[in-house]
Amino acid sequence: MGYKTKISVLTGLSAILILVFLFTDISGNWSYILSRRITKLAAIILTGAAIAFSTVVFQTITNNRILTPSILGLDSLYMLIQTFLIFAFGSMKLTMLNQNMNFLLSVGLMIAFAGLLYKLLFKGEQQNIYFLLLIGLVIGTLFESLSTFMQVLLDPNEFMVVQDRMFASFNNVNDELLIISSIGLAAITLYALKFLKYLDVLSLGRDQAVNLGVNYDYVIKRLLIIIAVMVSVSTALVGPITFLGLLVANVAHEFMRTYRHHYLILGAVLISFVALIGGQLLVERVFTFSTTLSVIVNFVGGVYFIYLLLKESKKW
Amino acid sequence: MKKRYLLIVLLILSVISLFIGVSDISPSDLLNLQSEEVQILYVSRVPRLISIIIAGMSMSVAGLIMMQLTRNRFVSPTTAGTMDSARFGILVSLMVFTSASPLQKMLVAFAFALLGTFIFMKILDQVKFKDTIFIPLVGLMFGNIVNSLSTFFAYKNNLIQNMSSWLQGDFSLIIQGRYELLFLSIPLLILAYFFANRFTIAGMGEEFAKNLGLNYRQVVNIGLAIVAMVSAVVVLTVGMIPFLGLVIPNIVTIYRGDHLKNNLPHTAMLGAIFVLACDILSRVIIYPYEIAIGLTVGVVGSAIFVYLLVRRKAYGL
Numbered sequence: 185m186g187y188k189t190k191i192s193v194l195t196g197l198s199a200i201l202i203l204v205f206l207f208t209d210i211s212g213n214w215s216y217i218l219s220r221r222i223t224k225l226a227a228i229i230l231t232g233a234a235i236a237f238s239t240v241v242f243q244t245i246t247n248n249r250i251l252t253p254s255i256l257g258l259d260s261l262y263m264l265i266q267t268f269l270i271f272a273f274g275s276m277k278l279t280m281l282n283q284n285m286n287f288l289l290s291v292g293l294m295i296a297f298a299g300l301l302y303k304l305l306f307k308g309e310q311q312n313i314y315f316l317l318l319i320g321l322v323i324g325t326l327f328e329s330l331s332t333f334m335q336v337l338l339d340p341n342e343f344m345v346v347q348d349r350m351f352a353s354f355n356n357v358n359d360e361l362l363i364i365s366s367i368g369l370a371a372i373t374l375y376a377l378k379f380l381k382y383l384d385v386l387s388l389g390r391d392q393a394v395n396l397g398v399n400y401d402y403v404i405k406r407l408l409i410i411i412a413v414m415v416s417v418s419t420a421l422v423g424p425i426t427f428l429g430l431l432v433a434n435v436a437h438e439f440m441r442t443y444r445h446h447y448l449i450l451g452a453v454l455i456s457f458v459a460l461i462g463g464q465l466l467v468e469r470v471f472t473f474s475t476t477l478s479v480i481v482n483f484v485g486g487v488y489f490i491y492l493l494l495k496e497s498k499k500w
Numbered sequence: 501m502k503k504r505y506l507l508i509v510l511l512i513l514s515v516i517s518l519f520i521g522v523s524d525i526s527p528s529d530l531l532n533l534q535s536e537e538v539q540i541l542y543v544s545r546v547p548r549l550i551s552i553i554i555a556g557m558s559m560s561v562a563g564l565i566m567m568q569l570t571r572n573r574f575v576s577p578t579t580a581g582t583m584d585s586a587r588f589g590i591l592v593s594l595m596v597f598t599s600a601s602p603l604q605k606m607l608v609a610f611a612f613a614l615l616g617t618f619i620f621m622k623i624l625d626q627v628k629f630k631d632t633i634f635i636p637l638v639g640l641m642f643g644n645i646v647n648s649l650s651t652f653f654a655y656k657n658n659l660i661q662n663m664s665s666w667l668q669g670d671f672s673l674i675i676q677g678r679y680e681l682l683f684l685s686i687p688l689l690i691l692a693y694f695f696a697n698r699f700t701i702a703g704m705g706e707e708f709a710k711n712l713g714l715n716y717r718q719v720v721n722i723g724l725a726i727v728a729m730v731s732a733v734v735v736l737t738v739g740m741i742p743f744l745g746l747v748i749p750n751i752v753t754i755y756r757g758d759h760l761k762n763n764l765p766h767t768a769m770l771g772a773i774f775v776l777a778c779d780i781l782s783r784v785i786i787y788p789y790e791i792a793i794g795l796t797v798g799v800v801g802s803a804i805f806v807y808l809l810v811r812r813k814a815y816g817l
Contacts, residue, residue, distance in 0.1 A: 250641060314633040318574075319809065321640045322802050325578075325742055329798030333791070336665045343661045351655070427648060479655050482648035489645055493623045 187447045190440060194454035201461040209469065226366070227357040228460045231418040231425075232432075234369055236456035237376075238414040239429030240436065240449050241407055244387045246313055249437060250493065252429045253415045255317055256301065257324030258294050259424040264327040265290050266349040271334040275345040287361050290420040291368075298412035302405065313404075352423035352478035354464060365421045369414065376410045379403055383445040425478045427485030432456040434492060506769040510553075513776045517552070518545050520780060522788045543676045551679040552671060552779055553772040555738050558685040560771025561692055561764060562727040563745020564752075568703040568760055569723050570624060573753075574636040574809075576745035577731045581643040583742075585616025586728070586735040587667055588650045595657060602681055606736050613728035613735075616646060621724065633809075669739035669794030671779055682737050688726050689768065696761035699723055703760075740794055741775070743801030748774055750808055 185193075206221050242253045269286065301320055335346060382403050385393050394400045436452035463477045518541065519525055525537045525545075563576035570580075577583050589612025593605045600608075620642055627638060654660045692699075698719045701709045709716045734741065748771045752763050775793070778800060782791035 250638065255637070255641065255644075314631060314637055315809065318633050318637050318640075319806055321637065322743075322805055322809075325640075326798055326802040329742060329795050329802075332664050332668050333795040335661065336668055336792070338661075340661060347660055350660075426644065475652075475656060479652050483652040486645040486648045490619070490642075493626065493642075494619070 187440065187442060187444075191447065191450055191454070194451060194458065198454055198457040198461065201458060201465070205461050205465055223357060223359060223362065224354050224464070225461070226362055227354045227422055228464060229457060230362070230366055230369060231352075231354075231422050232428075232456035232460045233453045234414040234418040235425065235429045236432045236436075236452040237373075237449055238411040239433040240445070240452045241376075241383065242411050242429075243433055244383050244445065245404055245407055246317070247387065247389060249434060250430070250489070251317065252426070252433075253411050254424065254426045254429065255321050255324070256298060256412070256415070257320040257327065258298065258412070258415050258419060259426055260324035260327035260331070261294055261297050262290055262419050262424060263350060264331045265293055267331040267334045267338075267346050270342055270346050271338060275342050283358050284360060284364070287364070287420050291416045294416035294419070295412055298416070299409070302408055302412075349423055351476045352419075352425040353476055354422055354460075357422060361421060365417050368417050372410055372413050372417075376407075379407055379410070380445065380449075384443065387443055387445070423478065425481055427482045427489065428456065428459070428478075430489055431481065431485035432459060434488070503765055503769070506766065506773065510769055510773050510776070513773060513780065514549055514553070517549050517776055517780055520783055521545065544674075547676050547679050548671050548674050548779075549776075551674050551682050551738060552775050554682045554685050555734050555741065556744070556772035556775030557768040558689055558730040558771075559734055559741060559744045560748035560767045560774075561689055562730045564749035564760065564763065564767050565692060565699055565723045566727055566745065567749050567753075568699050569720055570621075570635065571703055571705070572632055572635045573750060573812075574632060574746065575639060576743075576749070577727060578742050578744075578746060579636040579643070580620045580639040581616045581646050582613050582620070582728060582731045583735060583740055584643040584646040584650070586610075586613035586732045587663075587740070588612050588616075588646050589732065590667070590736060591650050591653060591659070591663060594659075595653060602736065606681060606684075606732055609732035609736055610729050613732045614725060616642075617724050617728050621720075632812075667735065667739050668792050669741040669797065670792040671738060672790055672792070674738070679737050681733055684733050685730050688729055691722075692726050693761070693764055695719065695722060695726075696764055700758070700760040738793070742794065742798045743805055744771065744775065744797055747801050747804045747808070751804075 202225065205225060206218065210217055238253050243249050243251060301316060301323075304316075304319070335343060338346065382393075382398055385396050385398050386400075386403070388396075390400055432452050432455045435455050436448055439455070440447050440451040442448060459481065460477070463480055467475065467477050467480065521540075521544075523537070523540055525541060559577070566575050566577060566580060566582075567573060586609045589609035590605055592612065593600045593608035596608075597604060620639055623638060623642065624635065627635070650663070651660070654663050698714060701712055701714050702716055702719045702723070706716050709719075749763075749767050752767045752770055756763055756766060775797065778796040779793055782793055782796040785791060
């Protein structure tokens with residue numbers, strides 16, 4: 185199969201899933217059900233695309249297929265913010281507190297954190313990107329210790345509210361936030377388009393890229409900022425789905441078998457739609473909401489990933 | 501760092517630890533054998549002290565062994581998925597045998613921890629890029645994945661808050677009758693001491709070790725089994741204590757070089773001192789309440805770890 189055929193197959197598959205998702209099992213009030221489903225679908229498409237894109241770019245920058253932007257510690261920071269808000273103010277207050285405020289606060293803090301981390305990396309001679317990631321992971325573990333500490337002290341009812349935030353969910357996305365995030369993501373994507381042409385060269389590694397005339401540090405910095413913004417917005421919108429990016433980026437690599445990023449990114453985004461919409465259908469119509477989409481995605485992603493790691497191939 | 505000074509510090513801290521707490525106990529109460537204070541000492545304070553010392557010692561030694569066997573300064577039970585696998589094991593044992601005895605839980609946790617560590621070692625063989633920083637990154641990712649598996653099952657059984665509350669490192673629940681499993685670590689520590697020289701040779705790499713006539717596979721397996729067992733026991737009785745096995749061995753090797761057998765006593769004692777100091781701190785800071793040890797060690801330990809990472813060139817790590 186050529187790349188174009190593969191892309192068309194994926195597009196067709198997503199289109200079918202979207203149609204099934206929107207138009208099957210409708211009984212009762214048409215317009216209400218449809219509008220709810222469209223909101224859900226919009227959230228899925230927005231976050232799916234953002235996560236797929238940022239993971240593929242991240243793996244290209246780090247030259248490594250087992251890493252995801254979530255190890256920058258952003259997920260743990262998000263959980264810490266949510267746990268702290270509930271711990272300090274209680275869930276009742278929090279629901280009354282403007283949801284937009286919470287969203288903006290989370291996004292702002294996550295981007296500020298990523299900025300601080302990058303500043304630390306690019307300040308001195310430390311150019312090793314793995315160093316940045318390890319620091320991010322360690323700080324992430326610290327955030328987790330803090331959240332666990334507060335979670336244990338919470339009243340079980342309050343904890344249920346925290347637990348809801350722990351797992352990404354597309355079921356109650358706020359319309360206003362959806363609009364704000366789509367504007368934000370659209371803006372950052374426009375900005376990102378400028379750097380897309382460098383990706384193929386960047387995947388050759390730092391030395392080659394510099395040799396071929398790419399302003400390496402400049403481009404990498406910009407791309408890292410783009411990734412941080414995308415991950416922060418999508419996490420604050422629906423919650424953390426840690427292994428979605430890992431899953432779709434690796435499936436995209438295996439399926440597309442190319443290093444051309446135009447196809448790779450497009451493939452990853454489409455695979456992410458298929459996974460999320462298909463998963464959401466499973467959760468709603470098969471499991472009837474007894475589990476959440478992000479738990480399933482993390483489970484499948486985790487198993488697939490261990491399989492990839494153990495497979496006899498020295499790609500990493 | 502002389503052994504004798506470490507021992508003195510350890511003794512002083514132990515005495516302080518015995519006499520800190522909500523109910524006031526003065527040394528003079530000890531003379532009166534039947535008093536309530538002696539009971540408190542016997543049921544709560546002494547078990548707590550013993551478990552702190554054993555947990556501190558064994559986790560640090562486990563970290564030292566991991567470090568030696570993987571030839572990487574930043575690999576420890578926390579950064580190799582061992583702790584997370586042990587946790588997964590405990591969850592599984594709770595789901596499968598609803599009324600599991602502590603020993604059963606321990607065995608299942610041990611099996612999982614061992615399996616997890618072996619998978620990590622296998623992954624290590626596959627990775628072509630053996631950078632000092634990259635390997636712990638892989639290990640932490642692996643740990644996260646194991647955690648996501650635990651979450652999958654915990655969510656289905658509505659155990660998430662439960663799980664985080666037992667598995668957070670916490671000494672406040674330790675009383676007589678609930679910590680004795682920890683004594684299993686002591687023979688393991690002695691075993692580690694006897695195998696120390698062999699671990700050092702194994703740490704020089706497979707080819708070299710085989711050349712010197714060492715049964716490489718066997719020694720590595722024994723080392724990993726010790727690490728897995730110790731982690732399982734500690735996770736089950738005390739809970740997760742992050743970064744302990746990472747920070748202490750590194751500090752000791754910075755001062756004393758790489759001789760494993762000579763370093764073992766220092767590592768063990770420094771580990772016990774570190775946990776004891778953190779525990780005393782977490783008991784005084786918001787007196788009369790206390791902070792869980794997992795948090796205190798997590799904060800202090802990650803700060804030291806980041807410091808070591810930043811300064812690693814200066815220490816030649």
